[in-house]
Amino acid sequence: MPEIILHHYETSPFSEKVRKLLGVKGLAWRAVDQPIIMPKPDLVPLTGGYRRIPVMQVGADIYCDTQVIAAEIERRYPDPPTVRGADWAVNLWADRTWFSVSVAVIFGETGVDKDFADDREKMTGRPFDVNAMKAALPFMRPQWRAYASWMEDGLARGDFLGGTTPSLADVAVWMNVWWTASAAGQAGEELMAGLPRLAAWRQRMDAIGYGRRSEMAPGDAVQLAARETPADPLPSDDHEMTSLRPGDPVVVQADDYGRDPIEGVLVALTRDRITLARQAGELGVINVHFPRVGYVLAKRQ
Ligand SMILES: N[C@@H](CCC(=O)N[C@@H](CS)C(=O)NCC(=O)O)C(=O)O
Known part of the structure; x- marks a missing residue:
């Protein structure tokens, strides 16, 4: 399995949620320290505009928001199971x-x-x-x-x-x-x-505890994304309720705060996840993942 990289800062509560989840799962992970305020020159090139913390990186796949980060950790490492009931x-x-x-x-x-x-x-x-x-x-x-x-x-x-x-x-x-x-x-x-x-x-x-944490320099994480290619996207929902389909040019925005728009081409739309492919200049293609809950997805004109 490729390494889990968590872009975070020590005092960030949302980062702490993921750090603790990595502890519950007993996983090894790399910690990349990011600034508490803008600018974030080693983060935004990976996300395409998203500036909130934490962000999880696995190769050239970038996961924005703890909701989709937790879902992806659960998908990749189902034992011990952590998602129950409501x-x-x-x-x-x-x-x-x-x-x-x-x-x-x-x-x-x-x-x-x-x-x-x-x-x-x-x-x-x-x-x-x-x-x-x-x-x-x-x-x-x-x-x-x-x-x-x-x-x-x-x-x-x-x-x-x-x-x-x-x-x-x-x-x-x-x-x-x-x-x-x-x-x-x-x-x-x-x-x-x-x-x-x-x-x-x-x-x-x-x-x-927090699993097995080791530090990684921000620039190394960016270079790693440049070397890797995104994983195959998840299958899209057969019952998708919107008219959006893989291949559509789209824009995603948080619906609460930090609403910077992120543009890309839709590569997967599951019941609870949005995945965009971005042409990220020298970094090549990066797939960026967002939850559906709490995010607005629209077609670009
Ligand atoms: N819904 C987001 C919220 C994340 C969030 O608000 N994170 C705070 C830090 S704990 C943040 O990004 N603040 C602005 C910043 O750090 O630049 C999630 O679950 O990841």
């Missing part, structure tokens, strides 16, 4: 609903520097208003704690939310718990006070 729905709730409360709580507590705020304003098209986050803390902290108490309830009958072994739901929830505890410190711990099952689960999740 895990995909829990994953989306943890990514969007709980995460937005974590953002408000963490940055309301800690503040941010001006370069970070300016970058995130450009990315979202909205003010990054730390004063508003501070003012909202009395409302947001109880929201966060209520989510944590759902997890306390969910752990009543098993060591993990997924049962006796960890699942995607566990790593999706871990993202918020880990980030809040590591970024907000004592203020984060207060949100989880008096939740003993959650505390024990945190220790279990921590003990899983």
Whole structure:
């Protein structure tokens, strides 16, 4: 199997979700450190415009968004299985609903520097208003704690939310718990006070570790993509509901933030995944994969 390369940065909560999933799977992987703010000169040439973190690379295949990253890890390495029951729905709730409360709580507590705020304003098209986050803390902290108490309830009958072994739901929830505890410190711990099952689960999740990680220089990852050719695309859905078909020139955009458009030719459209082929100049052909949930796909005129 070709190497898994994770473009990430240490403090990134979405990266932590994937790092922990790689730990659950017990995999070897390469870590490429990317900047926290734009520009990202060793990332955007691979993705064709997508700037969010993390991005997974396997040869000349690039996976944008933790949803499709988790799906691809599960597809390539099905043992131990981590996707159960309504895990995909829990994953989306943890990514969007709980995460937005974590953002408000963490940055309301800690503040941010001006370069970070300016970058995130450009990315979202909205003010990054730390004063508003501070003012909202009395409302947001109880929201966060209520989510944590759902997890306390969910752990009543098993060591993990997924049962006796960890699942995607566990790593999706871990993202918020880990980030809040590591970024907000004592203020984060207060949100989880008096939740003993959650505390024990945190220790279990921590003990899983992160698989076998080794570093890779960003330039080496780009050169690797240039040397490789993309894997055969997955079969498209026979019941595709749109008029889009492989071979169509298309553009993909996130529907929430970081909406930079990515252009290419559609090579696969499954029920839950979009794959584009991009002519990436000196890098040759790169296939870029996105989830369908949370992304807008349209034909280019
Ligand atoms: N839906 C995306 C969200 C990713 C995301 O928001 N990542 C944050 C970092 S944890 C980000 O990209 N922030 C802007 C940046 O790092 O440039 C996913 O699941 O991967």
